[in-house]
Amino acid sequence: MKKYFFECNDCGKHITSDDLIYLCPDCEKQNDAKRPPKGVLKTLYVYDEIKKKYPKDLFFNLQQNRFLDLLPLISNESRPFLDIGNTPLYEIKQKEKSFHLFLKDDSQNPTFSFKDRASEIVSAFARESKINTIVAASTGNAGSSIAGICASQRQKAIVFVPASAPKAKLTQILMYGAQIVPVDGNYDSAFDLSIAATKKYGWYNRNTAYNPFTIEGKKTVSFELYAQLNQTVPDKVFVPVGDGVIISGVYKGFEDLLKLNIIDKMPVIIAVQAEGSNNIISNLNNKSFISIPSKTIADSISVDIPRNFYMAKKYLVENNGEWITVSDDEILNASLLLSKESGIFSEPAAVAAYAGMLKYNKEKKIAEGEKVVVLLTGSGLKDLNSVQPKIEIPASVKPDITSVEKFLNQQ
Numbered sequence: 001m002k003k004y005f006f007e008c009n010d011c012g013k014h015i016t017s018d019d020l021i022y023l024c025p026d027c028e029k030q031n032d033a034k035r036p037p038k039g040v041l042k043t044l045y046v047y048d049e050i051k052k053k054y055p056k057d058l059f060f061n062l063q064q065n066r067f068l069d070l071l072p073l074i075s076n077e078s079r080p081f082l083d084i085g086n087t088p089l090y091e092i093k094q095k096e097k098s099f100h101l102f103l104k105d106d107s108q109n110p111t112f113s114f115k116d117r118a119s120e121i122v123s124a125f126a127r128e129s130k131i132n133t134i135v136a137a138s139t140g141n142a143g144s145s146i147a148g149i150c151a152s153q154r155q156k157a158i159v160f161v162p163a164s165a166p167k168a169k170l171t172q173i174l175m176y177g178a179q180i181v182p183v184d185g186n187y188d189s190a191f192d193l194s195i196a197a198t199k200k201y202g203w204y205n206r207n208t209a210y211n212p213f214t215i216e217g218k219k220t221v222s223f224e225l226y227a228q229l230n231q232t233v234p235d236k237v238f239v240p241v242g243d244g245v246i247i248s249g250v251y252k253g254f255e256d257l258l259k260l261n262i263i264d265k266m267p268v269i270i271a272v273q274a275e276g277s278n279n280i281i282s283n284l285n286n287k288s289f290i291s292i293p294s295k296t297i298a299d300s301i302s303v304d305i306p307r308n309f310y311m312a313k314k315y316l317v318e319n320n321g322e323w324i325t326v327s328d329d330e331i332l333n334a335s336l337l338l339s340k341e342s343g344i345f346s347e348p349a350a351v352a353a354y355a356g357m358l359k360y361n362k363e364k365k366i367a368e369g370e371k372v373v374v375l376l377t378g379s380g381l382k383d384l385n386s387v388q389p390k391i392e393i394p395a396s397v398k399p400d401i402t403s404v405e406k407f408l409n410q411q
């Protein structure tokens with residue numbers, strides 16, 4: 001018997017299957033291209049069995065085994081040799097009588113983004129399922145992540161991208177030896193084609209909010225936060241949101257711990273979106289979904305039709321989640337501030353979470369003593385162009401000390 005089964009986010013049906021399965025078959029039939037898909041699956045485990053297996057020191061034992069009991073994998077042997085996750089959590093000194101600010105630096109993953117957490121589990125599952133080719137549709141971090149992780153596992157990665165995708169993003173994917181299929185069309189047509197190809201060739205598909213195990217990979221961040229905060233639950237977690245998979249993963253991780261009675265409350269999770277692309281937040285109270293075309297420098301969270309909208313909404317509503325939007329200007333200013341005050345250089349999408357925390361604190365004042373985590377999901381080196389307006393590289397000086405002195409005096 002498998003140790004996990006699925007629950008459909010939308011119809012609630014439980015599904016156990018020996019075949020590879022992505023979306024709930026009933027809900028999938030009703031999907032169309034204009035709305036977020038329904039039928040995204042949540043992976044559940046037999047929590048009582050896990051509790052019985054470790055009658056003492058449950059969390060410690062789970063941690064010792066790299067949380068294998070809470071992952072859809074048979075063995076840790078199938079996981080990549082690269083170090084994924086276990087990223088640092090830094091407490092940043094604040095003024096006295098303030099809240100405690102913690103930065104979770106997920107740019108320290110092998111391909112420099114949070115996406116490696118999902119790629120790890122997808123890659124390991126493919127290995128256990130004896131499928132050697134993994135396909136994904138992506139314009140950015142998910143594509144480079146699956147490319148890098150597959151390289152480490154000697155698996156083949158095929159990434160469908162819109163033909164218009166920026167060169168810089170494609171470079172990292174190609175460096176890892178993955179195959180790129182540029183598609184004449186937008187992200188959605190690349191997404192659909194990648195699924196058609198998956199079905200035709202029997203590959204494994206990593207698409208976000210399609211493959212349920214991306215959420216299982218992403219949830220590991222919550223286990224780490226709990227461990228790094230000396231086995232306590234943070235009061236608030238600020239999460240940058242595009243398709244809504246990371247935020248669902250964060251919720252899912254804490255939900256697993258709740259089901260195991262390791263923790264007894266959910267943190268308040270704050271969804272942060274860019275003002276120019278807030279299709280999750282703007283639709284939370286809408287009867288039917290309305291997509292507004294995106295325009296923001298935070299390209300990793302620039303999403304017209306958020307693929308995991310229904311699950312993210314459900315988690316936010318059921319757990320008294322909160323939300324906030326930030327402008328591109330606020331993101332750029334926060335970028336500089338974050339780098340200057342912490343030495344962490346993050347890409348705009350990640351900085352959005354930090355900007356959201358600053359704005360939230362200004363508007364609502366975070367209470368003294370609260371433990372507040374900001375998820376920094378990707379490295380600033382991935383997108384050097386957006387911060388150019390904020391810096392100026394000075395002209396050169398003559399190589400003599402008088403010129404240097406003059407130069408320094410001008411600064």
Ligand SMILES: *Cc1c(COP(=O)(O)O)cnc(C)c1O
Pocket residue numbers: 113114115141142240241242243244245246247300301347349350377378379
């Ligand atoms: C993908 C990504 C996000 C957003 O994750 P979603 O699951 O799409 O909400 C945020 N930051 C970075 C750096 C990302 O690559």
